[in-house]
Amino acid sequence: MSETSTMSKDATIVVVGAGFAGLSAASSLLHAGFQNVKVLEANARVGGRVCTTKPFKENVIELGANWIHGQQKNPVFQLAKKHNLLAEKSLLDRDKSSRDYFFKDGGKHLSEDLADPVTSLFEKLLTKANEDELGRKYRDMSRGDYLDVAFAKSRLAGSEDGSRIFEWCKRNECSNEAASSLFEVAASQLSEYSDLGGEFYNPLGSRGYQAILDILLKGVPSEIILTNKPVKRIQWDLNKKSQGAESREMSHPVKIICENDETFEADHVIVTVSLGVLKRQAGAMFEPGLPKCKMDAIETLGFGTVDKIFLRFSKRFWPEDCAGIQLVWDEGPEDKAIYDSQNEGDGWKKTWFKKICGFDTVARHPTVLCGWITGREALHMETLQDSDVRDTCVKLLRSFTGWSVPEVSQVLISRWGHDPRVFGSYSYIPKRVNGVRRQKALGAALPDLEESEPLQVLFAGEATHVNFYATTHGAYLSGIREAQRLINHYIK
Structure with a gap:
């Protein structure tokens, strides 16, 4: 001073x-x-773009930023830790014991033995995508193209369901990139983005x-x-x-x-x-x-859009160990052929809901699920009535899981893409x-x-x-x- x-x-x-x-x-x-x-x-x-609300009684909902990304030398993490603002240990332990449930349309549950190797391979391929040598090799490719080429060389590519889960991985990654498609994102980031050490998703x-x-x-x-x-x-x-x-x-x-x-x-x-x-x-x-x-x-x-669809149900209908209900399509929007066929025209608007990765559980809200959607499909979703989005989501949950899904008592939808003070997410x-x-x-x-x-x-x-x-x-x-x-x- x-x-x-x-x-x-x-x-x-x-x-x-x-x-x-x-x-x-x-x-x-x-x-x-x-x-x-x-x-x-x-x-x-x-x-x-930090927007903490309390629409469902006493506990908070994050309409915007959700986690602190990384720990080592992260000033936001250090600030939260210093003031005891991180999630309680019990919540973190519960997260470690839970798992994602993968379903195909029609109610087929895909086993962990199939899903885990695919999601693990996807993470390894993403890590390689940021290495300098790979960056030079694939400099002019999109990330979606690079991932498809790399996955085709693996033994998992021979499984039809494995390929469909890999499409889900790409669709899910779109929420990290705030992009309409990984076919529009650099194969390597061509930047110096740094993943800080320690746990990547740190809940508050x-x-x-x-x-x-x-x-x-x-x-x-x-x-x-x-x-x-x-x-x-x-x-x-x-x-x-x-x-x-x-x-x-x-x-x-x-x-x-x-x-x-x-x-x-x-x-x-x-x-x-x-x-x-x-x-x-x-x-x-x-x-x-x-x-x-x-x-x-x-x-x-x-600069892309990531939106959240919060659904509060009259009662919980998913298992205690379920961290999220993930939707696997036979023809998902991150399939190269589907992406190419929908690159022109507005046909994709009829299937906007296929961009929803799935519905994750929400901390401290035992009857709430959060759906994630990105890109142009998210922008289109923002133009629809809350009731239309709600009904579409309930239909998805019923058709994919086959479970008895109760009615939604409340719905809350972010609309960052049409917010005139932001026009997107990140x-x-x-x-x-x-x-x-x-x-x-x-x-x-x-x-x-x-x-x-x-x-x-x-x-x-x-x-x-x-x-x-x-x-x-x-x-x-x-x-x-x-x-x-x-x-x-x-x-x-």
């Missing part, structure tokens, strides 16, 4: 967005001694992600967070423009204009809106316009896209340090993090990165 100059304390900084990136940026700046910091949030609530305790959000909010006074302030335009380099027109200095080089025309002047603005928002609005949001390299990054990086690397180069361009500050008034517009958010994109810790660290960029600028 003492290292920062007096000038840094007087610098006016506006952070656009109160998600993990925006809050970590604001907290870091305040801790370093900056005194004029404001956070503009478009929604009435803070948290961004009874207060969910809201508990971590509350910890972050303790570092940011509530009076500097202004909600219901959607930004429509960011004008920058105003001093240069003013000198050319009227030969006078503006008090600040940046002006942020909200949708209600309320304005905020700043020396620096940290933009943490989603890549989905940038794809829709970047062309009109910035004045002057963004440089070509940044616009190219916005256009070429992928980023991915499409095939033939150099992830590192595009992500670095997306995260570059404007103007750069060679200019007379540098670092006017800075960018944070999960899509800007080369190592940890698509994660909450990636978003969190990107906010700290941009705050530190400003801190270093004023220390010099």
Whole structure:
């Protein structure tokens, strides 16, 4: 704190967005001694793509971020562990003793002896996909094509049911990539994404992600967070423009204009809106316009939709050791032939429900299942009535399991793809896209340090993090990165 100059304390900084990136940026700046910091949030609530709710009585449901991914050197995991926010040991032990039930349409239950070797092979192939040597070999292939080629060489490919389970694995992986299909994702990530050591899916305790959000909010006074302030335009380099027109200095080089025309002047603005928002609005949001390299990054990086369908039943109908009911189709959407045949036209809309991987149990909710759906099928699902989605899901559960499935008492559906403050869920690397180069361009500050008034517009958010994109810790660290960029600028 003492290292920062007096000038840094007087610098006016506006952070656009109160998600993990925006809050970590604001907290870091305040801790370093900056005194004029404001956070503009478009929604009435803070948290961004972290959205913890309580629709089914007392226990929480995560409409957005669900887990902490990885443990070693993960600041979000460390924060949760420090404050005892992780799931109780009893819940973790229960998860280890449960298993997925795989069913084919028509009620055929597929045994663990068949499912386990296929899912294990799939995980091994994914690990190899990120190795440098393989990345060079399959650089121009999609991940779906690479997986099909690799699986065809295994002894499991001779089993028809094994091939169908492998299709389910690819469909399930789409939720990790937020993609419409693995045939649209890079075979190797062509990036430097890092899986942190330790357990990958770390569940949170009874207060969910809201508990971590509350910890972050303790570092940011509530009076500097202004909600219901959607930004429509960011004008920058105003001093240069003013000198050319009227030969006078503006008090600040940046002006942020909200949708209600309320304005905020700043020396620096940290933009943490989603890549989905940038794809829709970047062309009109910035004045002057963004440089070509940044616009190219916005256009070429992928940003997909992952939705959840929560079904609360009148009573539990699945076995105690069932962690999820997984749906295996004879002709699933991740079959190459099916994908190719549906690449043009709207025929896939008639079978949108085939993109649902299955229905997983939900911690602390003994009568609730959660269905996962991604990509264009998720976007189409979002346009349907809740009752239509509910009825379709019940039909699937009955036809696949043959069990006596009771009526649904409540349904809750996320609709991230049509949320005008997000337009999707998280980023991915499409095939033939150099992830590192595009992500670095997306995260570059404007103007750069060679200019007379540098670092006017800075960018944070999960899509800007080369190592940890698509994660909450990636978003969190990107906010700290941009705050530190400003801190270093004023220390010099």
